[in-house]
Amino acid sequence: MNRPRNYHRPWISLILLLVAVGLIAHTRQWMPSPTSYAQQQSDLLYLQQNNTISFANPSALQVTIGEGHDFATLQLGDSWDMDNPRDMGYEIGFTNIHATGGIWHGTYSGMDQSAGTPTAGYLFPLFQGFSTPVAGGLSQELSFTKVGAEDRYAIDASKYTRLSYRLAVSQRPVNGPFFVQWTTASPVTWPIGENRFGRLDACQGTTRFVAWQGWHTYNFDLSQPQGDSGIRAGAWQGLVRGLRLDPAATAPAGTEIKIDWIRLSDPNSAPVIAIPWNIANAGPNDRIDIYIADNPSGTDASPLAFGLPAAAGRYDLATSMLPPGQHYFQLHLKDGAVENGCTVAKGTSGWIGPLTITPAPIVTFAKPSMTSGPDYATSVLGQPWDMTSSSQIVTPGSPYPQTLAEQSFTNGIFRARAALIPPHVESDSQFWLRVDPQRPIDTTRFRYFTVRLKVDMPPGRDINWAIAYGWGGRVIWWNENLQTDGSESKYGTYYEGWRNYSVDLARAFPPPAVSNPLQARNILTPREQNAFPAQLGWTQLGTVKHLRYDPLETMAQAVGTGADIFEVDWVKLTANDEVRRGQPFEIMVKLNLPLAQLSSLTHYYTTDPSQPTQQRAVMQSNTVNVEPIQPGNYRIYLPLILRMGTSGDDNDSLRFVWDTATVQPGTYYICSVAATANSSTTWCSETPVVVQP
Ligand SMILES: [Ca+2]
Ligand SMILES: [Ca+2]
Ligand SMILES: [Ca+2]
Incomplete structure (x- = not known):
């Protein structure tokens, strides 16, 4: 696994150029000391x-x-309002990060803890991911989080042309620029300065620059040139997969950054x-x-x-x-x-x-979803992999290499430390999930693998360090022998804290000897990167008897720090949601707004999410607490609030009961149109419902 590594910092030359221009223009009366604009x-x-x-x-x-229309709101389903520190997709060179009262806070640490080199802090509202191109142009990354490497999370530059954010720098250097950088590369690469703009974060007087202090609401029309020239002018076009902000590119360690919100919006909306x-x-x-x-x-x-x-x-x-x-x-x-x-x-x-x-309504589907359909362990084995018992983990004992230490099962949480066994340079930590060989996994049915997992940041360390030294995992499966009929997924990285990491194993295909771009969605490691295992795919196998998860690839630097410890609440391997025609189907959604703020919420079913309103979904009239909030036009079934027992999310979902009596058997996505007095938005489920005859 190649992890975040070095990239160029060509902006240093621009800084020097900007400073030089300033000096030349104002040599006689150059006053280098910063002036507090706010105080004046x-x-x-x-x-x-x-x-x-x-x-x-x-x-x-x-x-x-x-x-x-705002990119993060509509495409990520989670606005960059900084209600959560992970509204930020990634950051480098920060410490003391927290989000309080809707404000993201971070302090420049002065160090890139992965590269081991000094740096000013910089931020990625949309992080592109870590993929490393291989021959054929493929990425080796499993997209466990919302990264721009996945096209559905990339920015349509023709629509979202207005970048704005409210940001404060504790002390802006009078000669210190900010930068906005982005990358369109696919497979993704880090922004390396070819697409960017920047300028001194100061008002340019006739004799000196007057640095802005405190809060500043930045506002850029990205369809226009913004400052840099030549090869750095860049172009805001195509699919933008990574967006980077350098709040103060020359500011020293200790500089404090506050961000209230970031928007990337369509000015015509x-x-x-x-x-x-x-x-x-x-x-x-x-x-x-x-x-x-x-x-x-x-x-x-x-x-x-x-x-x-x-x-x-x-x-x-x-x-x-x-x-x-x-x-x-x-x-x-x-x-x-x-x-x-x-x-x-x-x-x-x-x-x-x-x-x-x-605010625009945001609808998130809890059902159907990658965790709501029938689960293999629950439905076939009669016992979910909920980590209530050590019997759910069947990793062989010695002499098979013991890659986990300090294992415990407490209150439904499996916790262990990844062991680094020489001569390996990274831990081969793994746990095997109980599968009954007499009732193996039907891979034509069960496909969505989700692990609810937690890792914690050691004191003084940051996300770039943690990922560089082992925060990521992969899924592995086989029947008789890993080498002869096994498959191994790409490697996906983690964020701190409890998260659900999901992957659709039906995206596993036997890769060709030499990768080609048509294989980009393949979740299996390219053959160029790993000569074995056999990489026979998932659905292609028909049944699978062994399922393994490798939770950490801890390297020596992280051993004993706490970053080598993981916790697992549960693992699921689910099929698509299903319902027999004529039976009721529960649709469960979460809203970002109180239901009372909606003027309507209407559900549809469709074979094609790009045509979300194909068929109106009729809701059962006997659903509990029927309470039409817009009489005559819409019927909203007010919530039977359910807490999903094992989901782990703090999700109080709204439940709607779909009457499938008139639905033709088929596979359908559920789409919802949510409206307030001022906005209407459309959302579709990530996974479909199978309506059986
Ligand atoms: Ca948010
Ligand atoms: Ca805010
Ligand atoms: Ca559990």
């Missing part, structure tokens, strides 16, 4: 509430609208609101800054747009850039005769608002 502002505002500027149409900013202003006594070069806050007193306000020519008379706000919530605005008239309008405010308006943006 507050002093000036206190003295100069002279109201020489005002909103010409304040009511335009006192409306309620639905949020625009929400209103553009014109913000005209009235000015008295403007100078010819005066500038306008527009500030935004989530409260009417302007606490923690940040510039949304700055340096606008006052003479332009207005700014057009693409509201797709803003997250759900209430937003207030203020205009600052800046004296263009002094430092290009960077430093002196001639007047400010009052705070106007709120512009209320309501």
Whole structure:
């Protein structure tokens, strides 16, 4: 397994170039010490509430609208609102990471703990993954998490062209740029500087740069050139598989970063609101800054747009850039005769608002899903692999190599430490799940493998270190002998904490001798990477008698740190959900909003998720607690709240009972259209339901 390794840092040359340009342009009066823009502002505002500027149409900013289409919300099903530290797909060079009150916090550690080299911190809202191309162009990675290497999680650059985020840097270097970088490579590669832009994070005066301090609302139209030139200009086009932010590329260890939200939105999906202003006594070069806050007193306000020519008379706000919530605005008239309008405010308006943006509904299917269908261990063996008993694990004893230490089964949790046995350089840790050879796994039926697993970060270590030294796993199976009829999946990596890691084993095919791009979706390790096992596939075998999971590939650096310990709550191997025609089928969904905030929630069934509303799914009228919330048009069956016994997610799901009496036998995805007063979104299940005759 190749893990995160070195990549270039060509932006260093750009930094030097930017600094050089600044020095050349302003050599005579270069003042290297950073100036606190925020402090100047507050002093000036206190003295100069002279109201020489005002909103010409304040009511335009006192409306309620639905949020625009946002990539993370609609494609990942989880907005980058920083309600969870893993809203961030990956990060390098950070310590003390947490998400509190909807704000992601992290501190520059100064080190890339995998490469062992100094670095400023950088972040991947969408992480591309770790794949390493092999001959034929394939990736060797199993996508256990939502990485851009999977096309369904990649960004359609023609739709999502507006990047915005609210971010604070504890101390921006006056000569320190930020960068936005991305990669479109497939198989994925790390962004290496060919697609990016960046600039000094400062207002450029006539004699000096004035660094922004505190919160800043960044806002970029990615369809336009943004700063870098030449080979670094890049292009926002095609499928973007990794998106990287360098908040302050030259800032030292100890620099604190806060992020409130990140959006990658379609500017055509929400209103553009014109913000005209009235000015008295403007100078010819005066500038306008527009500030935004989530409260009417302007606490923690940040510039949304700055340096606008006052003479332009207005700014057009693409509201797709803003997250759900209430937003207030203020205009600052800046004296263009002094430092290009960077430093002196001639007047400010009052705070106007709120512009209320309501969230789009997100529907997540708990059933049908990769964990809801009939489970092999439960339905065939009569005992789920829920780790309530050591009898569920059947790894042979000595003299078979003992790759786990300190095994325990406590309160339904299997816990063990991966052992590193010389001369191996990484642990071959493994556990075999109980399979009855008399009732082997029917691979034409059971296909979705899910392990609910937890790993914990050792103190002082970060995700890049943990993955570099062993945080990942793979699935292995065979009948008689691993080498002659066995198969081994690619390697997938973990995040910290409890997670479900799922893989569709029906995506395992016997790979050709030399890989080709048509095999990209194959979950089996390419033959170029591993001469054995036999790689005979999954469905192709018909039945399987041995199923093994390798939970960690711990390397020497992680032995004894705690990163070599894993916990497993359960393992499932499920078939598609199924129902006999005429029998009721429970659809279970989770919503990001209270049901009462929806104006409708309508379910469909379809053979093709790209045609989500193929057939209306009729809901049983005798479902409990029938309570139509939009009489006449829709019937919503209010929840029988179920806690799924072994799912492990804290998921209180809504249950809807589908009446299948009139459904033709077949295989169908369930799709739901959820609407609020301001937004409508469509969601489909990841796995289908089989309606049997
Ligand atoms: Ca989130
Ligand atoms: Ca937030
Ligand atoms: Ca359990």
